Amino acid sequence: MRRSDFCMALANGLANVQGRHPIFSFGVIADVQYADVPDGHSFVGVPRYYRHSILVLERAVKSWNNHKKLNFVINFGDIVDGKCPKDQSLEAVKKVVCEFEKFRGPVYHMIGNHCLYNLPRDELLPLLKISNHGSHHAHAYYDFSPTPGYRFVVLDGYDISAIGWPCDHPNTLEALKILSEKNPNSNKNSPEGLKDVDRRFVMFNGAVGIEQMEWLDTVLQDATNMKQKVIVCSHLPLDPGATGKTSLLWNYDQVMDVIHRYDCVKVCLAGHSHKGRYSIDSHGVHHRVIDAALECPPGTDAFGYINVYDDMLSLVGTDRLENTDFSFDSLTIS
Numbered sequence: 001m002r003r004s005d006f007c008m009a010l011a012n013g014l015a016n017v018q019g020r021h022p023i024f025s026f027g028v029i030a031d032v033q034y035a036d037v038p039d040g041h042s043f044v045g046v047p048r049y050y051r052h053s054i055l056v057l058e059r060a061v062k063s064w065n066n067h068k069k070l071n072f073v074i075n076f077g078d079i080v081d082g083k084c085p086k087d088q089s090l091e092a093v094k095k096v097v098c099e100f101e102k103f104r105g106p107v108y109h110m111i112g113n114h115c116l117y118n119l120p121r122d123e124l125l126p127l128l129k130i131s132n133h134g135s136h137h138a139h140a141y142y143d144f145s146p147t148p149g150y151r152f153v154v155l156d157g158y159d160i161s162a163i164g165w166p167c168d169h170p171n172t173l174e175a176l177k178i179l180s181e182k183n184p185n186s187n188k189n190s191p192e193g194l195k196d197v198d199r200r201f202v203m204f205n206g207a208v209g210i211e212q213m214e215w216l217d218t219v220l221q222d223a224t225n226m227k228q229k230v231i232v233c234s235h236l237p238l239d240p241g242a243t244g245k246t247s248l249l250w251n252y253d254q255v256m257d258v259i260h261r262y263d264c265v266k267v268c269l270a271g272h273s274h275k276g277r278y279s280i281d282s283h284g285v286h287h288r289v290i291d292a293a294l295e296c297p298p299g300t301d302a303f304g305y306i307n308v309y310d311d312m313l314s315l316v317g318t319d320r321l322e323n324t325d326f327s328f329d330s331l332t333i334s
């Protein structure tokens, strides 16, 4: 362990089950999809609790604050549901962001399809305090390093997307071209007739564009040079083993090819699929999808925090979100 990581672990104070002090810890929650509308269900009939989901977030923030040792929180996107009446979108997004801001520390957000059903990305990104680092593109990918030995990479899976950009934007046109080539259905949100991983070519997903791919490569090269371990966060899952195929990033395979060129990425975390799942891929990278707050029946929860060590991560879940350990010494299958 680096000396600076050791100091952060000491400052963190709290020992885990193995009696070790994490270097740092952070809170996680996904798919709050709040809307002030009655309970309903997904397209395939899974119950959704649009008003209760913000209560899950309220309980998460209380729990994260009570923990006292969480360094930051990561929200995996879709804070407001597409069912939110459009004249209430801005108010609803502000209400959820305000709830996150009750956490006594930084909150890192990412955008999801439901965020973009409510507000265009150029309005959304400032509200979520996602900075573009002076770029003229309203991109939503970024990285940060909470301690010298670790780096977080937050991907923008709606970079190439038919939602969120102006309708004549090159990224919208590129997305519509992909959809017309890959999905023959008139309703481009429908995966009907598509087989296996091709089911991902639906309009509620998107892709990482070329510039972002080059940026990812540069960041991973830099992290490798700095001997940092990397945790990749994305609204859209990156491994078919951790999600239903209709929820995958369109070019998850290309992103994983870049990730697999390096040895620094240890864990990929995602939301969107709503049903929590875990997998380990052929290169030993762990993948974990976080259960949706939206689908918690009243009185139940799905949030947690992750303890970060030198050689593993440990997810401590509440209620529907199951504990998961991600050990970095797992065997690689090739």
Ligand SMILES: Nc1ccn([C@@H]2O[C@H](COP(=O)(O)OP(=O)(O)OC[C@H](O)CO)[C@@H](O)[C@H]2O)c(=O)n1
Pocket: 042, 043, 078, 082, 113, 114, 187, 189, 190, 191, 204, 244, 246, 247, 272, 273, 274
């Ligand atoms: N077969 C389908 C599925 C969905 N739609 C419509 O697409 C929009 C987005 O769907 P939704 O399930 O709300 O998206 P989430 O981001 O919450 O979930 C993603 C994964 O599906 C979870 O597994 C919505 O308008 C649906 O009605 C559709 O037309 N046809």
